[in-house]
Amino acid sequence: MDDAVLRAEKLTFEYDTDDGELEVFRDLDITVKRGEVVAVLGHNGCGKSTLAKHFNAILLPTGGKVYVMGMDTASDDLLLDIRRTVGMVFQNPDNQIVAAVVEEDVAFAPENLGVPQAEIVERVDSALETVGMTEYRNHAPHRLSGGQKQRIAIAGVLAMRPECIVLDEPTAMLDPVGRAEVMKTILELNRRDGTTIVLITHHMDEAARCSRVVVMEDGSFIADGTPEEVFTQVELLRGVGLEVPQTVELLYELRKRGFNLPLDALGCDECAAAIAAVMR
Amino acid sequence: MAMLKDITLGQYFPGNTPLHRMDPRMKILLTIAYIVVLFVADGLVSYLAIIAFLCTAIAISHIKPKMILRGMKTLIFIIALTGILNMFYTKGEGKPLLSFWNVAIYKEGIVTAVFMIVRIILLISGTFMLTYTTSPLQLTDGIESLLKPLEKIHVPAHELAMMMSIALRFIPTLIEEADKIMSAQKARGADFESGGLLRRAKALIPLLVPLFISAFRRADELAVAMECRCYHGGEGRTRMRSLKFGTVDLWALLTVAALAAAVILLKVFPLEVFGI
């Protein structure tokens, strides 16, 4: 088997709506390799959430195939194996926490999977430890901050020991502190355990920290590459109504005014260093 | 709005007393037994025995009696009404103690009323002891486990328990949301507090409509999130904390059995004190 964790081949999907079929995408191809951190960008309604839901068989393709670690998502017998392999975290933490006590919520997935009792306790302990919420294990989730709730949701998914985690705008409802907490947790997961991450986001600074960025527009991918490769295509991104990271924007404007600057200094420090070098 | 925050549905006071450690199934069964005993009981001695039992339970649980009284406050109207009705409608044999218009109050009436009030207070305090010392989760686990045998006759035990625990999980979230919507409507000049009953009920519509819409959206999202976490019904499901009967449960069972025996004996061979 190759190292593709997620693979969509000629993926086509249509929603059945009251006024006929609504085609979200046609013949989409994408492969996510083990250990990648992929940011998915695109304006509202372009089909990002619909794509995400194909990665753990919540939605099934109306055409083409989706494979999770080589398993066809359309096969019924593999459903639980597929769902435990690809964990999913959504935007609103309030609507994905099931139990009234933190540790019970984290235990929900392993309980569903029929994991033996002693191992459930072990998984809950390590998941809470990973997201740094161990001391809150007996708290009521509704008393926690948004960032903490979202970390509990991540822990709930981690307890399945997934190969890959797909996060659909997990920071959209959070304040800057919560956003930072969640981003740190996600990147740490990837660094430590090699968990593959697919992060749907509207925040360019978050996308800039990923290893790969793909841009969706009207149901197809118009850019795919490292953050440096993608964010330097400033006109393309602006053309589809997306911002670029502030660092790139600054470098871009300076270049237009004749400064000889690289565009791909995404980090604040790199950007500052590049400008300092030119000024000298 | 203060009113919404005062709802203390299924309130639980965490602790580590023998009562907290009891198996929830035993607690539920014994609470039911206690209620039956309460309705069988007759005569002063029986009631004194039950009161002694309840007070011991409260003392063991470290629950402050104040908490029980506070919970009782919301029910005071029902308690008073039951007492008054019993007082007026019980006819006695002797001369009425008091009579005006066409109402007469007899000694028997007062005795019945007092017993009725004491009985209701004991009933409420007993059930409070159950919810105060058992977390909602344990309570639903206990109910699920007790209903399990009924799955053979198609009682959906797991589904009922899951519904109950999700409802309990979402009560605070929905209350918070109702609060928010109410403040938003008030800021736009809505008035929830004045006017007659009809007017107030009408004023609630702009609160309830968004609340319901949002609750349905939440339910949708929650269902997907549960599926994502491999939920597929109760089949093959294991639990992180399993229920176990222990020695505390045995002692509690013996105590309640002794109380029941005493009350039944007193019913068969009444022991009158002060003629009641």
Ligand SMILES: Nc1ncnc2c1ncn2[C@@H]1O[C@H](COP(=O)(O)OP(=O)(O)O)[C@@H](O)[C@H]1O
């Ligand atoms: N359950 C649904 N039924 C019908 N149409 C839907 C449904 N969910 C999303 N859509 C439509 O599909 C398109 C893509 O939506 P979505 O995947 O949610 O986009 P994104 O997550 O990128 O904002 C939109 O036009 C949206 O209106």
Ligand SMILES: [Mg+2]
């Ligand atoms: Mg979306």
